[in-house]
Amino acid sequence: MASFSILCLYLHALIIILSSLVLGLASSAPLSPAYYNRVCPQALPTIRRMVEDAVSQERRMGASLLRLHFHDCFVNGCDASILLDATPTIDSEKNALPNANSARGFEVIDRIKAQVDKVCGRPVVSCADILAVAARDSVVALGGPSWAVQLGRRDSTTASRSVANNDIPSPLMDLPALISSFKKQGLNVKDLVALSGGHTLGFAQCRLFRNRIYNETNNIDPSFASQRQATCPRAGGDSNLSPLDPSPAAFDTAYFSNLVSKRGLLHSDQALFGAGGPTQDLVKSYSTNLLAFSADFANSMIKMGNIKPLTGSQGQIRFNCRKVN
Numbered sequence: 001m002a003s004f005s006i007l008c009l010y011l012h013a014l015i016i017i018l019s020s021l022v023l024g025l026a027s028s029a030p031l032s033p034a035y036y037n038r039v040c041p042q043a044l045p046t047i048r049r050m051v052e053d054a055v056s057q058e059r060r061m062g063a064s065l066l067r068l069h070f071h072d073c074f075v076n077g078c079d080a081s082i083l084l085d086a087t088p089t090i091d092s093e094k095n096a097l098p099n100a101n102s103a104r105g106f107e108v109i110d111r112i113k114a115q116v117d118k119v120c121g122r123p124v125v126s127c128a129d130i131l132a133v134a135a136r137d138s139v140v141a142l143g144g145p146s147w148a149v150q151l152g153r154r155d156s157t158t159a160s161r162s163v164a165n166n167d168i169p170s171p172l173m174d175l176p177a178l179i180s181s182f183k184k185q186g187l188n189v190k191d192l193v194a195l196s197g198g199h200t201l202g203f204a205q206c207r208l209f210r211n212r213i214y215n216e217t218n219n220i221d222p223s224f225a226s227q228r229q230a231t232c233p234r235a236g237g238d239s240n241l242s243p244l245d246p247s248p249a250a251f252d253t254a255y256f257s258n259l260v261s262k263r264g265l266l267h268s269d270q271a272l273f274g275a276g277g278p279t280q281d282l283v284k285s286y287s288t289n290l291l292a293f294s295a296d297f298a299n300s301m302i303k304m305g306n307i308k309p310l311t312g313s314q315g316q317i318r319f320n321c322r323k324v325n
C-alpha cells in the first residue's frame with residue numbers, strides 16, 4: 001500500500017516534469033510576457049500610467065490606440081511599421097486609405113516611447129511592444145478585460161502602403177471577404193467576431209457609413225438609420241463622427257446587442273449578423289454574455305499580437321518610433 005502511493009507520487013512528479021518540459025519547448029515561442037522584467041521592470045508600469053493619463057484626458061484615445069495595434073499587426077505583422085513617417089525610401093502606411101485622416105494616437109505613442117526610454121535609461125523597449133501594451137492598457141482603462149501581453153517584438157526598417165491598402169479590411173466588405181481577410185492573418189471566424197467587438201469602443205466618420213444609412217434597406221433598423229442621418233448628411237460632413245455603439249467609452253456587449261437589433265454602424269459590422277451561420281451564433285451569445293466576450297476578446301488579442309513578430313536579430317529597437325535608426 002505504502003509502496004503503491006510512493007509509486008503514485010513518483011509517477012505524478014514524472015508527469016509534472018514531462019509536461020513542464022513540453023510547455024517549456026512550446027514556450028520557446030519567440031515572445032514572452034516577462035521579456036522586460038530584468039532589463040527594465042519600470043517599462044510596463046510607465047506605459048500603463050501614460051495610457052491612463054491620455055485616456056482620462058480624452059476617452060476616445062483608448063479606442064484609437066487599440067486600433068493602431070490592429071492596423072500595425074495586419075500589415076506584415078506587429079512590427080510598428082504603421083508608425084514610420086514618409087521619407088524618400090519609406091512609403092508610409094499613414095497615407096494608406098484605411099489610415100489617412102483616420103488613424104490617430106501617434107503623438108501619444110511618441111510621448112510614451114520618450115518616457116519609457118528615459119526610465120529604462122536606454123532604448124530597450126520596441127515601438128511594436130509599446131503598441132501592444134498600450135492596446136491592452138486602453139481596453140483595461142475603458143473597463144475591459146486584461147491579459148498578459150506577449151513581448152519581445154522588434155521594429156521594422158520598412159513600411160508598405162500597398163500592403164496596408166490590401167490587408168486592412170474595409171468597412172464595405174461582406175462576410176466572406178472579412179473571413180478571408182482574417183484567415184490570411186491566421187485568424188479564424190471566432191477571432192473575427194471577438195475582435196470586431198473592438199467596435200464597442202470609439203467612433204467612425206460619416207463618409208465610411210453613409211451608404212449604409214441611406215442606401216441599405218435590408219438588415220438596418222429604419223429609426224437607427226434616420227438617427228444617424230441627422231449628423232451624417234447625404235453630401236458634406238464627411239468627417240462627422242458617430243459612435244460605433246451607444247457606449248463608445250465603455251467596453252461592454254452593446255456592440256453585439258446592437259447588431260442583433262440591426263443597428264450596426266458599418267456595413268462590415270452588420271455583416272456578422274443577419275445571414276445566419278457561425279458568426280451570427282457568436283454575435284448572439286456575446287450580446288448577452290460579457291464574460292464570454294471578454295475572455296474570447298483577450299484570447300484573440302494575444303493571437304493577433306503574435307502575427308509575424310520580428311525577433312532575435314531581426315529589425316531593430318527604434319530610438320524614435322517615426323524613423324528607422
Ligand code: HEM
Nearest residue numbers: 063064067070102169170171195198201202203204205268
Ligand atoms: C473586422 C474588420 C474591421 C473593419 C472593416 C474595421 C473598420 C473600421 C472603420 C471604418 C473605423 C472608423 C474609422 C474612421 O472613421 O476614421 C473603425 C474604427 C475602429 N476600429 Fe475597426 N475595423 C475592423 C476591425 C477592428 C478590430 C479587429 C479592432 C481592434 C480589435 C478594431 C478597432 C477599432 C476601434 C477601437 C475603432 C475606433 C477608433 C477611434 O475612435 O479612433 N477594428 N474600424
Ligand SMILES: *[C@@H]1O[C@H](CO)[C@@H](O)[C@H](O)[C@H]1NC(C)=O
Nearest residue numbers: 210211212214215233234235
Ligand atoms: C446610393 O446608391 C446610389 C447607386 O449606387 C449611389 O449613386 C449613391 O451615391 C448612393 N447614396 C449614398 C448616400 O451613398
